[in-house]
Amino acid sequence: MSSRYRAGIVGASGYTGLELVKLIHRHPHLELGWLTGERTAGQTLSQVHPGPWDLPLIPLEEAYARAGQVDAVFLCLPHGASMAAVQRFHRAGLLVIDLSADFRLPDPALYTRWYGVQHTAPELLAQARYGLCELFRETLRGSRLIAVPGCYPTSVNLGLYPLARAGWLGDPVIVDAKSGISGAGRKVQLRYHFVEANENIAPYSPGRRHRHIAEMELVLNRANGPVERRFLFTPHLLPVSRGILSTMYVRVPPDVDESAIWALYRERYAGEPFIHLLPPGQLPSLAHTVHTNRCAIGLIPVDPGPAPGTEYVVAASIDNLLKGASGQAIQCFNIAVGLDETAGLL
Numbered sequence: 001m002s003s004r005y006r007a008g009i010v011g012a013s014g015y016t017g018l019e020l021v022k023l024i025h026r027h028p029h030l031e032l033g034w035l036t037g038e039r040t041a042g043q044t045l046s047q048v049h050p051g052p053w054d055l056p057l058i059p060l061e062e063a064y065a066r067a068g069q070v071d072a073v074f075l076c077l078p079h080g081a082s083m084a085a086v087q088r089f090h091r092a093g094l095l096v097i098d099l100s101a102d103f104r105l106p107d108p109a110l111y112t113r114w115y116g117v118q119h120t121a122p123e124l125l126a127q128a129r130y131g132l133c134e135l136f137r138e139t140l141r142g143s144r145l146i147a148v149p150g151c152y153p154t155s156v157n158l159g160l161y162p163l164a165r166a167g168w169l170g171d172p173v174i175v176d177a178k179s180g181i182s183g184a185g186r187k188v189q190l191r192y193h194f195v196e197a198n199e200n201i202a203p204y205s206p207g208r209r210h211r212h213i214a215e216m217e218l219v220l221n222r223a224n225g226p227v228e229r230r231f232l233f234t235p236h237l238l239p240v241s242r243g244i245l246s247t248m249y250v251r252v253p254p255d256v257d258e259s260a261i262w263a264l265y266r267e268r269y270a271g272e273p274f275i276h277l278l279p280p281g282q283l284p285s286l287a288h289t290v291h292t293n294r295c296a297i298g299l300i301p302v303d304p305g306p307a308p309g310t311e312y313v314v315a316a317s318i319d320n321l322l323k324g325a326s327g328q329a330i331q332c333f334n335i336a337v338g339l340d341e342t343a344g345l346l
Ligand SMILES: NC(=O)c1ccc[n+]([C@@H]2O[C@H](COP(=O)([O-])OP(=O)(O)OC[C@H]3O[C@@H](n4cnc5c(N)ncnc54)[C@H](OP(=O)(O)O)[C@@H]3O)[C@@H](O)[C@H]2O)c1
Pocket: 010, 011, 012, 013, 014, 015, 016, 017, 036, 037, 038, 039, 040, 041, 060, 075, 076, 077, 078, 079, 081, 099, 100, 101, 149, 150, 151, 182, 183, 184, 185, 186, 187, 320, 321, 324, 325
């Protein structure tokens, strides 16, 4: 590949697709090739999203025929719909970056368990790299198939990895998470209507029902040898357009003090351009990260006072559409082709 690349976007009419259009438009080494829509095919992007995007949306079948016109493809399709498309573009020799869950988990049995589907391209799972850049950067270099992590797991895994890696993350981990409504995509459903969602906050898939738990187990329960740690995870729908805040309750071993925990986080994330460690005593809000590719992390003992004990609150915030999806997808692309990781993202 040259140092200037062309990218196609499958599902450009959706929320993550639109973010990719904007990011690629200002990326110094990337330019837009074709864009696809499904129901919106035949329209221009500016007819679907207000803005200066007078770009045609073509059907997916036409994109297959025009695969040779681009170097890379970003897939922004619903779960399940990506399996066949990834297979086709991978076979056509493109660098494939998939934002759905279809290639995030290594074992076909996990798709049956968490997504209730039979994987139709299991032979590709071993080649797919999990695109959590700060943790798995080395495995992404030169990769041809990258699965961009889910939005909630990005916040939880970045927030807790240093503890898990050190063997200091107790069992269970309790996660109380909140997401803006764009996290559900552009689909029409009653609970996302303004009157239902505005001035309201509602839990969904509480406990151990949400499928993103699979990615937390995958990353954190293997960070320091296999562990059967339980994640009790309750997400909530927040009446804002974008942003995720995950608040996590954890227990560390009795001989570990707060300064040792901070040393661990500072060492792990030293020099990371997209990790913002807040000063001790502060926790992040959505405002720390929305419209950025950053993850802000804060940590505080549960008990105030001189003897903090073993329980801590760790909180992490991200923009679900950027660090939780399209920004991280660009970061993965930059690493895969050997560009400066921050290109187009600062
Ligand atoms: N939203 C987030 O914050 C977020 C974060 C992380 C990961 N993700 C994942 O990223 C993917 C895209 O999410 P999104 O929020 O952008 O979704 P979205 O807004 O619902 O957009 C979906 C896109 O896929 C197209 N599409 C739907 N079904 C299709 C099919 N069968 N064949 C071809 N095209 C089809 C749609 O076209 P039309 O518009 O023409 O119907 C649209 O362009 C999902 O897998 C999602 O889980 C999303």
